Amino acid sequence: MYEISAVSHFDAAHFLRGYAGKCANIHGHRWKVAIKLTGSELDDMGILVDFMDVKQVLKEVTEIFDHKLINDIPPFDQLNPTAENIAKMIFDEMKTRLYDRMQCQVNIAKVTVWESENTSAAYYEI
Structure with a gap:
């Protein structure tokens, strides 16, 4: 099994509804998003999926949030x-866009979203 990953960033604000603490107030993050793709077969050049293609699609998805109130x-x-919830939304959106565009035989193994360098959440399907 092969695995590749790509990373993107965006700057955005959010607040958590119903949260009892500071995060109920509007605040911003430099969000980091990583996607991991897996597959068992490489193309004729020895590539699972072109990094440029994955990075382009990931950038399109994360630009939805950039400099906005999520x-x-x-x-x-x-x-x-x-x-x-953001990790799952990005996972679902990447799944749709990658499969529609590339018709490739890869699986999205996981999407991880960092709010800071020390805290992250991930979504993956079993």
């Missing part, structure tokens, strides 16, 4: 914009 962006206008 709480204003669907589904987070209704859903609490926790790192866990």
